C-alpha cells in the first residue's frame with residue numbers, strides 16, 4: 001500500500017481547492033469501501049486523500065420541494081432505513097438495503113456508490129428510475145445533472161478534475177406511481193449484482209393503462225442502462241402479463257452484458273427475461289395501490 005496524506009477540508013470550496021491544487025495526485029475519500037480496496041490492491045496510488053467526511057452538511061436526508069435532498073455523504077444504511085425514503089421512495093430504500101452487508105452499509109455512502117461508477121452499483125438503477133438529479137460543485141461553480149448522465153464507462157464518471165458530488169435531489173413522488181428494484185447476486189449477501197433491475201411506472205387515471213415508465217438495468221452494460229425499447233413497449237398500453245414478458249425480451253435484447261467471474265452474458269440476458277417482467281409487475285401493483293389521492297405506495301422486495 002502506498003503512503004498517502006489525508007487532508008481535511010471544512011467546506012466544499014476547500015475540498016474543491018485541494019482537489020484542484022493536487023490534480024491527479026488527489027482523490028476524494030468518502031466511506032472508503034471502494035477506494036481503500038483499490039489503494040490496497042495498487043489499482044490506485046493517490047498521494048492525497050481529501051476526506052469529505054470533514055465537510056458538514058454533505059450528510060443527511062431532508063424534504064425538498066415535495067421531494068427529497070440526500071447528501072452525498074449519507075451512509076447507505078441511513079438511506080435504507082430512513083422513514084422518509086421508505087415512505088416516499090420504497091424502491092430506493094430496498095436497493096440501498098441490498099448493498100453489501102450491514103457492516104458495509106454502515107460505512108459506505110450513497111455518493112461513493114455513484115462516483116465509483118461500477119455498472120453493478122445497487123443504488124444507481126433505482127436513483128435513475130426515480131429521476132434523481134445530482135448537484136456537483138467544482139472550480140467553475142455548481143451544476144445539476146441527471147444521475148442518468150453521470151456515467152461514461154466502468155469506473156468512469158462525467159465529473160471533471162476538482163468536482164465533488166454534494167447532493168442528490170429526488171423529485172416529488174407522483175400520485176399513481178410505483179417502483180421496484182430486484183437484484184440477482186451469486187449468493188445471499190455481500191455480493192455485487194449479476195443483474196439489477198429497477199422499474200418505475202405510473203398508472204393512467206383511472207387505472208389500467210401504463211403512463212410514464214422507466215426501466216433501468218444494472219450489471220449488463222458498461223454503464224447503468226435505460227431499456228428504452230422495453231419502456232416504449234409499455235407506454236400507453238393496457239397492462240397485462242404478455243406485455244411484461246415482451247418487455248423482458250426487449251430489455252434482454254438491448255442489454256450489452258459480458259462474461260465475467262459472476263456470470264456469463266447468456267445467463268445475464270436470461271435473468272433479464274425473468275426479472276424485468278417481475279419488477280414491472282411489482283411496480284405496477286405498487287402504482288395501483290398508491291392510487292391518485294396520496295403518495296405512491298411501493299414494495300420492499302427481496303429478490304434473492
Ligand SMILES: Cc1cc2nc3c(=O)[nH]c(=O)nc-3n(C[C@H](O)[C@H](O)[C@H](O)COP(=O)(O)OP(=O)(O)OC[C@H]3O[C@@H](n4cnc5c(N)ncnc54)[C@H](O)[C@@H]3O)c2cc1C
Nearest residue numbers: 028030031032033034035100108109112113115121122165
Ligand atoms: C465487502 C464489500 C461488499 C460490497 N457490496 C456491494 C454491493 O452489494 N453493491 C454495491 O453497489 N456495492 C458494493 N460494494 C462497493 C461499495 O461499498 C459501494 O460502492 C459504496 O457505496 C462506496 O461508497 P464509499 O463511501 O465507501 O466510497 P469511497 O470508497 O470512499 O469512494 C468511491 C469512489 O468515489 C469517489 N467519491 C466518493 N465520494 C465522492 C463525492 N462525493 N464526490 C466525488 N467523488 C467521490 C472516490 O474518490 C472513489 O473514487 C461493496 C464493497 C465491499 C468492500
